[in-house]
Amino acid sequence: SAKVNGQNVWTVTSYPQANGAQGMCYSITDLEGHLILVDGGFDLNSELLLNLIMQHNSHVDAWIITHPHQDHVSAFNNLMNSNLGFDIGTIYTIDLDYDFYESVVNNFDGGFEYYTAFLDAIKDQNVQYVHTGDQIDLCGLQMDVLNAYDIQDSIYEMDPANNGSMMFKLSGKEKSMLFCADVTALLENRIKEQYGDKLKADYLQVAHHGIGGTMSSDFDVFVDPEVAFMDLPGWVNIGDEKSGQIRQALIDNGTIVYNFDDDPKSVEIR
Numbered sequence: 001s002a003k004v005n006g007q008n009v010w011t012v013t014s015y016p017q018a019n020g021a022q023g024m025c026y027s028i029t030d031l032e033g034h035l036i037l038v039d040g041g042f043d044l045n046s047e048l049l050l051n052l053i054m055q056h057n058s059h060v061d062a063w064i065i066t067h068p069h070q071d072h073v074s075a076f077n078n079l080m081n082s083n084l085g086f087d088i089g090t091i092y093t094i095d096l097d098y099d100f101y102e103s104v105v106n107n108f109d110g111g112f113e114y115y116t117a118f119l120d121a122i123k124d125q126n127v128q129y130v131h132t133g134d135q136i137d138l139c140g141l142q143m144d145v146l147n148a149y150d151i152q153d154s155i156y157e158m159d160p161a162n163n164g165s166m167m168f169k170l171s172g173k174e175k176s177m178l179f180c181a182d183v184t185a186l187l188e189n190r191i192k193e194q195y196g197d198k199l200k201a202d203y204l205q206v207a208h209h210g211i212g213g214t215m216s217s218d219f220d221v222f223v224d225p226e227v228a229f230m231d232l233p234g235w236v237n238i239g240d241e242k243s244g245q246i247r248q249a250l251i252d253n254g255t256i257v258y259n260f261d262d263d264p265k266s267v268e269i270r
Contacts (some may be wrong), residue, residue: 007172009172010141010269011268012014012268013264014231018040018044019044020038021042021233022071022165022231022232023039023045024039024205024238025039025231028141028170028205028269029056030139030140034056034139035052035060037060037062039073039074039076039096040073042071043074054203059088060086060089061085061088061093061139065092066166066179066182067094067181068093069109069162072181072182073117073118077118080122080125081120083115083176091125093166094129094131094148096160097114097149097160098119098163099113100151104160108160109161110259117241119214126203130168131148132145132148140172145168146165147187147260162183162184162213163187165181167207169201171269175203175269177202177203177267177269178204178223180207180208180215182207183207184208185214185215186213188216202225202267202269203229203269204223204228206230206246210233210246210247211232217248218249220255221253226255226256227256228250228257229258230233230247230257234261239260
């Protein structure tokens, strides 16, 4: 198999949203031809994703859906419900409680239809619902699930899709990346107390795009990444007070910060 100095190399690439909005869309590819996708974003990203899938023999080894919000799951829903002839090895996602989420969704984000479309999209697929503490072999990468919705835990009654979204760390032998999805400040202290230095990573996907209610810049600086990805357009990143503060704190920490003015940008996990 293809290796560099005897090691596999995984390339993590962030893509902007074709509609010019915030959203989350990543691919992870390796020298052995695997394709892992994370979320995907809005409908208009469907063509980009389909092209990636076709380049990998119409096969996705794993598709991680962190949570079923419009800016994360719409392209996935669109592709899956269009019967385009590609196949997915495993879909990893959170196990939201349908009735509870339906009862509170309009207090937070609305858009319950994206969740029902997601459930339609996965009904005939190989789905693995993840839980906090799970460790998964993801095409040779170690995937540690650090946060995922749990109906038994009252903390997720507040903004269940965002706070219950899948936070995970991918680790190779030498490098790692922390994906924070849309977890908000509500969980920041608990996550830091629970994991401590395990949160430190070479690369970081900043929580909740670095806007409204997200975890503080103190959290991001604690992770101490070489590179941080803020999944939003540059004009928001610079103009929005919260995300501007987070961006500046990371830059002051010596971190390279990418937003959608720079994308697609890639980092390597070895």
